[in-house]
Amino acid sequence: MNQVYENSREFAQKMDQQDPLKNYRNEFHIPVINGKQVIYYTGNSLGLQPKRTRSFIEKELKDWELFGVEGHFNPKKDNIWYHFHTYSKKSLSAIMGAKPEEVVSMNNLTVNLHLLMVSFYRPTAKKYKIIVEAGAFPSDQYVFESQLNWHAYHGGNKLFDPKEALVEIAPRKGERNLRTEDIIETIQKHSGELALVLIGGVQYYTGQFFNLKAITEAAHKAGAYAGFDLAHAAGNINLKLHDWDVDFATWCTYKYLNSGPGNVSGIYVHERFGNNPEIPRFAGWWGHSEQERFKMKKGFIPMEGADGWQLSNVNIIGGAAHIASLEIFAEAGMEALRKKSVLLTGYLEYLIKEVNKEEKIFELITPENPEERGCQLSLLTLKYGKALFDELMNRGILGDWREPDVIRLAPVPLYNTFEEQYQFSKILKESLEALKQK
Structure with a gap:
């Protein structure tokens, strides 16, 4: 009604x-x-500051004052810094419609988009195309351009023409929004050469929310991965990434998630990839096995789930602001x-x-x-x-x-x-x- x-x-x-x-x-x-x-x-563009944010940040500043480096492990703390990346998982998984092990807060959005494309855009001479929406946010456009140029010419051999690899879908003449059937038709048309579908969950300019479930299904039928930039969808749309079978996604937290200007991003990686140590990735020590991390040995052993894509230890001050806002989302639902x-x-x-x-x-x-x-x-x-x-x-x-x-x-x-x-x-x-x- x-x-x-x-x-x-x-x-x-x-x-x-x-x-x-x-x-x-x-x-x-x-x-x-x-x-x-x-x-x-x-x-x-930038969510408002929760009043509780200040107290969350000041608590970490006080712990830094009292414990110094021991703040990472001191059992007297109720939020040990060594495990700080885990404290946002429950709330994030509810917001993103994922399992806790499929999400983690880390880096910034554009960095994460590059890292995820390392794992999920692996072109061959036959399957190398990426489908995106025309007029994507400029940062995403630069990622696509640089990734295509890197893969096309890396190693001295031209694997494919990067100018032909990017397929941009635009609305029909006289229309402002993309039709789902046109997106699916484009996926089917390029299925033989398609490696990846990578679009925004909500288009930043028009505000259109795309049918992520239908797009993902079509991409998988074409033998391609489906990933999404959820900068304008996280905390805005009631997402169901796991149930929609989405392969990967990333988002920022300073818009609807109210975590502060330029604050941490997050990623989602479906569990079928999270426990596969063979999947290509750019590794860092915080993504390395927690049990082996401080042995300082060669040989990367990824943590299970999305955690295995982490590079560096958590920014505690920014992370505190992030958790303050996520607490509100957990309460409101x-x-x-x-x-x-x-x-x-x-x-x-x-x-x-x-x-x-x-x-x-x-x-x-x-x-x-x-x-x-x-x-x-x-x-x-x-x-x-x-x-x-x-x-x-x-x-x-x-x-x-x-x-x-x-x-x-x-x-x-x-x-x-x-x-x-x-x-x-x-x-x-x-x-x-x-x-x-x-």
């Missing part, structure tokens, strides 16, 4: 009163600009967060359409089907463009501008409210009226 919305403050307040997650807003610091609390719509997200994003969409009735200012380029999006709406500006974005910013709306003409808004269920969506619609009208007068 579709939710029936009303364009009134009373309705928005009623929705907030009935919201079982309403108290989690108090867990976060809301930015104040020009003396006024903003409406924060950029959790898809992804099922409840996703349920609110659908309602909250739907309400914002409804209100924007109400404004659009008076004069068509926007084109929504995010799918209207809630199953095909997370908590982001991307608005193509048909009038006013950057001037409208700036006007909104001046009135306390902290959104995101993407060239050449898109405003991205991400109403995050942990800390955004229904009344904020109503307030935004009023500010939007005021901003448009102000621009008309100029």
